[in-house]
Amino acid sequence: MLLSVSTHHKKHLNVLSSQPKSVVADFCKLTSQFLNSGPNKKRYTSAAEKLAVSVDVIENCIYGLVHLVHLASKQKISDHDFEDSALALGFTEEQVSVISQFYQSIKGDVEKLDDSVLNEPxxxxxxxxxxxxxxxxxxxxxxxxxxxxxxxxxxxxxxxxxxxxxxxxxxxxxxxxxxxxxxxxRALNESRSRYSRKVQNIISNIQ
Structure with a gap:
C-alpha cells in the first residue's frame, strides 16, 4: 500500500528530492531535531545560505518529512511500502535508503507521540x-x-x-x-504563531 501524500506536501518533498543524498541526510537530522526540540532558526538560516534558498523552503522540506513519517506511522505500513512510497514521490534509491533509515530510527518515538497526543485530556x-x-x-x-x-x-x-x-x-x-x-x-499567543499554524496544518492534513 502506497502512502497518499497531499499535493501541498508533495511540492515540499519534490524540492528535497532534487538534492544530493548528503543534503537529504542533513534534512533528516534537522527533522529529527525538530521532532525532539522544536525548530532551530539558526540552523535553518545556515542551511538556507548553503543551498541559496529561503528559510521558508528549508522549513517546508522539514514539514514535508514530518508529514511523511507521521503518515507512515499512523497507517502502520511495512518498510517495503514506505520505501515504495518514497520512490513514487520522486526520490532516488540512494535517497530512499537514507530516508528509510531515518524513519526506522524515529518510528517508535513517533508512534508514542501519536498515542500521547490522542489520549491527552x-x-x-x-x-x-x-x-x-x-x-x-x-x-x-x-x-x-x-x-x-x-x-x-x-x-x-x-x-x-x-x-x-x-x-x-x-x-x-x-x-x-x-x-x-x-x-x-503566552501559550495562546504561541499557538497563533507561524510555527504553530504550520504544525497544526501538518496534523490536520494527516488526520
Whole structure:
C-alpha cells in the first residue's frame, strides 16, 4: 500500500528530492531535531545560505518529512511500502535508503507521540468563586482574597460521556492567578504563531 501524500506536501518533498543524498541526510537530522526540540532558526538560516534558498523552503522540506513519517506511522505500513512510497514521490534509491533509515530510527518515538497526543485530556468547563479569609490564629486582622476553581477535563476514546470527565478542585491567591493568566496568554499567543499554524496544518492534513 502506497502512502497518499497531499499535493501541498508533495511540492515540499519534490524540492528535497532534487538534492544530493548528503543534503537529504542533513534534512533528516534537522527533522529529527525538530521532532525532539522544536525548530532551530539558526540552523535553518545556515542551511538556507548553503543551498541559496529561503528559510521558508528549508522549513517546508522539514514539514514535508514530518508529514511523511507521521503518515507512515499512523497507517502502520511495512518498510517495503514506505520505501515504495518514497520512490513514487520522486526520490532516488540512494535517497530512499537514507530516508528509510531515518524513519526506522524515529518510528517508535513517533508512534508514542501519536498515542500521547490522542489520549491527552482537553478542556471541558471551568467554574470559580471568590473567597475571603478574614483572620487566622497568628493574624487576627487580615483580609486574604482567594479564588476557588473547579476545572473539568474531558478525555477522548471513552464511550460513556459522563465517565470521561474529571474534575479538579484547586485554590489560589490573586498573585498566582495573575501569573497563571500571563502564562496562558503566552501559550495562546504561541499557538497563533507561524510555527504553530504550520504544525497544526501538518496534523490536520494527516488526520
Amino acid at each position: 482537553h478542556y471541558h468547563d471551568l467554574q470559580w468563586r471568590f473567597e475571603v479569609q478574614l483572620s487566622s490564629r497568628s493574624l487576627l486582622e487580615q483580609v486574604t482574597p482567594l479564588v476557588l476553581m473547579e476545572l473539568s477535563l474531558k478525555s477522548p476514546n471513552t464511550n460513556n460521556s459522563n465517565l470521561n470527565i474529571k474534575r479538579h478542585l484547586f485554590q489560589t491567591d490573586p498573585t498566582n492567578l495573575l501569573h497563571l493568566t500571563n502564562e496562558l496568554d
